[in-house]
Amino acid sequence: MSGLVIEGEVLIEAPVDVVWRTITEPDQMSQWFADRVDLVAEPGAHGYMQFGDQGGPVVVETVDPPARFSFRWNHPRGEEPVTGNSMLVEFTLTPEGDERTRLRVSESGHELLARPGAEKQRYADEHRGGWAEYLDRLASVLAKRRPG
Amino acid sequence: MTAPADDKLWSAIGDPSRRRVLDLLVSHGEVSASWLAGHVPFSRQAVSKHLAVLGQAGLVSRRKHGREVLYQVEAGRLDQAARAMGDLAAQWDRRLATIKRLAEAAHAEAKKSESPGT
Numbered sequence: 001m002s003g004l005v006i007e008g009e010v011l012i013e014a015p016v017d018v019v020w021r022t023i024t025e026p027d028q029m030s031q032w033f034a035d036r037v038d039l040v041a042e043p044g045a046h047g048y049m050q051f052g053d054q055g056g057p058v059v060v061e062t063v064d065p066p067a068r069f070s071f072r073w074n075h076p077r078g079e080e081p082v083t084g085n086s087m088l089v090e091f092t093l094t095p096e097g098d099e100r101t102r103l104r105v106s107e108s109g110h111e112l113l114a115r116p117g118a119e120k121q122r123y124a125d126e127h128r129g130g131w132a133e134y135l136d137r138l139a140s141v142l143a144k145r146r147p148g
Numbered sequence: 149m150t151a152p153a154d155d156k157l158w159s160a161i162g163d164p165s166r167r168r169v170l171d172l173l174v175s176h177g178e179v180s181a182s183w184l185a186g187h188v189p190f191s192r193q194a195v196s197k198h199l200a201v202l203g204q205a206g207l208v209s210r211r212k213h214g215r216e217v218l219y220q221v222e223a224g225r226l227d228q229a230a231r232a233m234g235d236l237a238a239q240w241d242r243r244l245a246t247i248k249r250l251a252e253a254a255h256a257e258a259k260k261s262e263s264p265g266t
Contacts (some may be wrong), residue, residue, distance in 0.1 A: 006236055008240040010245070013255070014254065014255035018251050018254050018258070019247070021254070022250045022251040022254065027257070028250060031246065031250060032247050032250065033243060098157050099255070102248065103241060103244065105243075138170065138171070138226055139230045141175060143223075
């Protein structure tokens with residue numbers, strides 16, 4: 001899987017430290033991500049996530065409380081997730097006042113991560129609308145061209 | 149749960165040059181590799197490579213027309229890709245909504261226990 005980028009954002013009416021705990025504590029993660037999460041939020045920590053009857057390893061990359069948290073996973077293959085075989089999920093938390101937090105997430109594959117910084121930025125800018133939008137646009141152009 | 153994503157498909161559209169080729173095929177219909185090469189800033193050889201990758205992903209099909217080979221987008225496959233991508237995006241929207249709900253509930257709970265009686 002390469003270069004795939006999914007981006008999302010949500011505004012949460014809670015302080016940044018509360019949001020941080022929600023996305024990094026295993027008992028919380030098991031409510032929004034996997035069914036069961038064995039993970040310690042420390043850089044380089046190896047953990048495990050269970051989804052229904054399938055599961056796979058996960059490796060924590062960045063832990064910078066309460067601003068950045070990222071982990072790498074490659075469900076459903078179950079190999080050890082390293083650069084090149086896995087997806088990187090990155091969370092960015094930005095406080096907007098004392099009781100409001102902007103949470104951004106991106107999920108990307110290895111091709112994008114291997115790009116130099118400036119190119120990565122340009123690439124991200126080009127696709128701010130996201131892949132879904134790109135493909136939807138192509139599909140609709142095509143539909144208009146097709147007779148009937 | 150994330151559906152097992154289609155690696156070939158995602159790596160095919162993951163490359164900006166290939167998306168350029170795909171864009172041209174979508175807007176111009178059935179065209180030859182030489183025509184494409186005249187409309188992109190990379191070589192005829194690169195165009196052929198990109199067409200091969202797009203072909204392996206099922207996004208583009210080829211057909212002989214006299215002495216020429218013509219390429220066109222496989223509409224069904226493109227629709228399928230758009231839907232799969234939309235599903236992945238929707239999945240993250242759901243996760244973010246759950247995170248929001250959990251964090252806001254935890255915050256409300258903490259505020260309540262901080263100031264009992266108000």
